[in-house]
Amino acid sequence: MLPPAQQPIPNIPDSGLKKVVIVGGGFAGLKLARKLKSGPYQVILLDKNNYHQFQPLFYQVATAGLEPSAISFPLRKIFHNTPNTIFRMAEVHSFDSRMKRLYTEIGFIDYDYLVLAMGADTNYFGNKAIEYFSVPMKTVSEALYIRNKIISNYERAINIEKMDDRKSLMNVVIVGGGPTGVELAGAMADLRNNVFPKDYPELNFSNMKVVLIEAGPKLLAAMSAESQQHSLKYLNDLGVEVMLDTKVHDYDGETVKLERKDPIHTHTLLWAAGIKPNYIEGLGQEHYAPNGRIYVDEYNEILGENGIFVLGDVALLREENYPKGHPQVAQVALQQAENLGKNLLKVAEGKERKPFHYKDLGSMATVGRKRAVVDLPFMKFQGMMAWLTWLFVHLMAILGVKNKLFIFMDWAWNYLSFDPSLRLLIKPKYVRASERKELIEEK
Amino acid sequence: MLPPAQQPIPNIPDSGLKKVVIVGGGFAGLKLARKLKSGPYQVILLDKNNYHQFQPLFYQVATAGLEPSAISFPLRKIFHNTPNTIFRMAEVHSFDSRMKRLYTEIGFIDYDYLVLAMGADTNYFGNKAIEYFSVPMKTVSEALYIRNKIISNYERAINIEKMDDRKSLMNVVIVGGGPTGVELAGAMADLRNNVFPKDYPELNFSNMKVVLIEAGPKLLAAMSAESQQHSLKYLNDLGVEVMLDTKVHDYDGETVKLERKDPIHTHTLLWAAGIKPNYIEGLGQEHYAPNGRIYVDEYNEILGENGIFVLGDVALLREENYPKGHPQVAQVALQQAENLGKNLLKVAEGKERKPFHYKDLGSMATVGRKRAVVDLPFMKFQGMMAWLTWLFVHLMAILGVKNKLFIFMDWAWNYLSFDPSLRLLIKPKYVRASERKELIEEK
Known part of the structure; x- marks a missing residue:
């Protein structure tokens, strides 16, 4: 990671609007940015990649059923024609909550509201x-x-x-x-x-x-x-x-x-x-649970900090039915982002915010061809019907008509042919000579 | 590159058939292997990648219009249910034409016929x-x-x-x-x-x-x-x-x-x-033209060597209309492979071989959306019609129904939306810790 740059992030248009800075373009961060795109805020979305990743289908990329591009969405493309939403590809270092300033590898930015939605990474439990x-x-x-x-x-x-x-x-x-x-x-x-x-x-x-x-x-x-x-x-x-x-x-x-x-x-x-939340420096230890999640109130806000919100895997919000916080899944991230988006729009209009309540829509998992298990709030079912439900729900959740269409065709093809065809060892073997470490060292 | 291994390539089934060893799964090597797949030979196809690459569309991968997988074809998949065709992913080092033995990083193999179809790489002309x-x-x-x-x-x-x-x-x-x-x-x-x-x-x-x-x-x-x-x-x-x-x-x-x-x-x-032919050690300098191509006779065979053939970009075959050899393009490679395939089948039947004659089917190039130039032997045309011709010809040349379908859809989408959507910076950033050079050195 580059050290944090000591000048403001360049070329951010001066909109005169309050700034919402969102760290992470995962389910929560992206949802919130979309929710706010015609609101009275300038939204600055930061992610270390230039695309949103649809995590539930990673396993199909790993098993040669789908291409990475089918489940990755260029963030800039999502925000065409939304001049108040600015995207920057950058790693984030830390923030100073008194100055309301976030430090990144490409410069710092001063926020009115900071949203931490940086998701989680793999947890090896110290091994x-x-x-x-x-x-x-x-x-x-x-x-x-x-x-x-x-x-x-x-x-x-x-x-x-x-x-x-x-x-x-x-x-x-x-x-x-x-x-x-x-x-x-x-x-x-x-x-x-x-x-x-x-x-x-x-x-x-x-x-x-x-x-x-x-x-x-x-x-x-x-x-x-x-x-x-x-x-x-x-x-x-x-x-x-x-x-x-x-x-x-x-x-x-x-x-x-x-x-x-x-x-x-x-x-x-x-x-x-296992997973563990990604970490950014800037908060006192008292805000962290032992598992690395950050305690927030019912508005996903950090208590005692001024305008810092946490969403998704990183947030630990205790509700009556969830005394240890919500499960670290996409549904929670999406619903929290939806609620925070609404609240930020309410705040701008001088209205009162609504506390977050998680509505468990159910969960599901596939097990190979034609079989899945589905738990819905009102019913549970398994087998072929569950598998079709799984396919439909995931297809609908995928961003964009083109990706839906291509994934549907890939699935249909793989299903009929028993032959996912992406068994290609395309390693990014090529690196320009001037960037090859061993050559640079030789020089 | 690994040094050549000093044992035979393991697990090659003993078919009792004569062995045709093909170096390179490009247009020529793949065409020849397919031509021979039900003939009286055991075909061993070697390539450093496990896929065939459709070079004419590289530029669309570079400009975010197509995914690598759309124009790359797993070689093993092409040879399902053809027990006499063996594929190995390997770099090839050299051959000994007296012993009729080819050395690779995974072992050596003794051939009856050796076919050099390793194509060409970029030529910087010494700069x-x-x-x-x-x-x-x-x-x-x-x-x-x-x-x-x-x-x-x-x-x-x-x-x-x-x-x-x-x-x-x-x-x-x-x-x-x-x-x-x-x-x-x-x-x-x-x-x-x-x-x-x-x-x-x-x-x-x-x-x-x-x-x-x-x-x-x-x-x-x-x-x-x-x-x-x-x-x-x-x-x-x-x-x-x-x-x-x-x-x-x-x-x-x-x-x-x-x-x-x-x-x-x-x-x-x-x-x-510019391009220059890929090189494998084993031939005397007298066989090479100054540009690195290998002189062959009208059967694509190297004069004075016993059963070594050269195809495509590497071959220099002089015909009446091509005194300096044929252009280094896909058409020549495909036609030479077709002819050599037929000749090898004829030889097995004790029939006489036919010399190679290149039939120029024309050439074409696109220039952006909706425009192309086409030269056919009987007519030349440009513009929208040429562009449609270009699309059709390339789509037909692509291997496999699935790839044809997906490329067609990609093209239709890009054409209608003005928006090729593959602007993803998916770098193979991830390398397992145990394989990271800097970590290994630290240890």
């Missing part, structure tokens, strides 16, 4: 070896890395004579029995069952294990008992080895050591076992 | 400074790099206060007036005219130059005078500065120095001015 050797999946880059890694493992495996030496390249171990882990395991098993044997006829895929490890006693702990049981059954049907009540102890890049169980050999340990 | 600072476009990785580079230049430019300091980040200079240079210049001008001003309302794009530099007196030197004149007119209409009879003298990453003309400031110099 350095796992952090060092495993692969996370919290960005579209990481999802693409997983795809490339698995394909290159098979390209390596095919050149190894002895079957035993090949196994660790072929096995895939996923840690974390939440929706991400379950969806990833199901999609990996589909690839093993339907696709890889055709791609690599020289390899025997009955030797390839797909293992899903969960520390707790259940998969999908936040869902209903029906969903938990069905998802376990579906994974078993697909040939996924599900290990519940199992803790990963250590990993050296080749062998996963488990507490009280036999080790598993794999080059590919995918870590989907 | 190290240009090689160091400019960007080539001979792979899909490089095309993607160009896209990312241009987008990140604008994200940087927007944070620069003074207009003069911004210009060099905004200008794009393309060297080489062949089809690649012309198509790239047209598409860049389209982006400048239609897309970037909406993405970056704070920047003034009348300050952005798109410059096309050609050392010779004409654009598209291999095409008709009509096509040359029309393409120049179309580029002028789009606001491209075309500089003919202009030689690039030097480049330091910021300033392009020209012979006898004012220098141009740019961070982005795209080099499409």
Whole structure:
């Protein structure tokens, strides 16, 4: 990261409006910016990427079903013809709440309202070896890395004579029995069952294990008992080895050591076992919960700070039914952003703000082709119908007509052909010579 | 590159058939492998990538119109259900024509027939400074790099206060007036005219130059005078500065120095001015022309070597109308591969081979939206009709129904919306910690 620049961010038009500065273009930050786009504010949206990422479909990028571009949306394009919304690609460093100033790598900016919506990253719970050797999946880059890694493992495996030496390249171990882990395991098993044997006829895929490890006693702990049981059954049907009540102890890049169980050999340990909020300097320790979330009141505002709001994964807002805060999921982020947007518009009109109340719309997860589990407030269902519901809901949630159309076609194609076709090892191998580290050092 | 391994490539099934080993899965290598797939040979296809690249559309990847996956085809997928065709992803080192053995990074393989179809790479004509600072476009990785580079230049430019300091980040200079240079210049001008001003309302794009530099007196030197004149007119209409009879003298990453003309400031110099054949050790110098191509007879065979063939950009086959060899284009590669495929099948049946004759089917180039130039053997035409012809011909040449469909939809969308939507800076930023060089060195 570059050090924070010591001049104001250049070329921000002087609108005369109050400034709302939003850190992060995820579900919460983007929703809020859209909500405010015709309001009486100048909105400055900052993100370290120039695109919004649709996290629920990362696992399909990792398993060659969708292209990164299908689930990534250029933020500038979203704000065409909205002159009061300014986007800048920048890493954010810290803020000074007394001066009402935010510091970033491209300069500082003075705000009237600051919104912290920087989401969460992977949590390794302090295990350095796992952090060092495993692969996370919290960005579209990481999802693409997983795809490339698995394909290159098979390209390596095919050149190894002895079957035993090949196994660790072929096995895939996923840690974390939440929706991400379950969806990833199901999609990996589909690839093993339907696709890889055709791609690599020289390899025997009955030797390839797909293992899903969960520390707790259940998969999908936040869902209903029906969903938990069905998802376990579906994974078993697909040939996924599900290990519940199992803790990963250590990993050296080749062998996963488990507490009280036999080790598993794999080059590919995918870590989907926990998240921790991203951190920006500027607040006293008293504002932080032990898990790194920031305490906010019912308006998503930080108590005692002047005009600083927190949304989504980073916010810890205690409601009657959620004494430990809300689940760190997209629905909460979106609803909080919606409420804050309305409140900021109310404030401008001198009206009273409304406190946030979370409305749980339900949750769902897919497990391979044609199977999913759905918990709605009024009903629960599983199987093919749940899968179609999952497809429909995610398609509707995707931004933009073009992306909807292309994802729909990709899904239809993959479904009919049993053959997601994106098994390309397009590594960004090319780097201009003048930017290559080894060449620069030689000079 | 890894050193050549000293054992045979493992896991090649013993078919009892004669082995045809093909180096390179480009137009020629892929065509030949497909031609032989039900013949009496075991075909081993080697490529350093696991996909075939459709080079004529690289410029659309570079200008955010198409995804890399739309023009890249997993080679393994193409050879599903063809047990006598084996694919391996490997870099090739050298061959020993007396032993009939080819050395690669994954082992050696003994061949009956060796086919060299490794294509060509960028030629900087010995200018190290240009090689160091400019960007080539001979792979899909490089095309993607160009896209990312241009987008990140604008994200940087927007944070620069003074207009003069911004210009060099905004200008794009393309060297080489062949089809690649012309198509790239047209598409860049389209982006400048239609897309970037909406993405970056704070920047003034009348300050952005798109410059096309050609050392010779004409654009598209291999095409008709009509096509040359029309393409120049179309580029002028789009606001491209075309500089003919202009030689690039030097480049330091910021300033392009020209012979006898004012220098141009740019961070982005795209080099499409020449190619040179890729090289594999194993042949005496007498087989090479000064430009690096390998002399072959009318059967694409190297004289005096036993069963070594050369196809496409690497081959130098002199015909009556082509005393200096054929142009280094896809059509020649495809026709040579077709002929060699037929000849190898004839040889297996004890029949006589046919010499190669090139049939020039014509050539074409697009210049931005709705305009192209087409030279066919029986007629020449330009404009909208030529553009539709260009679209149709390229769509038909693309492998696979899915890719055809998706590219067609992308084109239709981009055409109707004036808004190619792939302006994503998805850098493969993520690398697993255990693979990061700086961390490994720290350890």
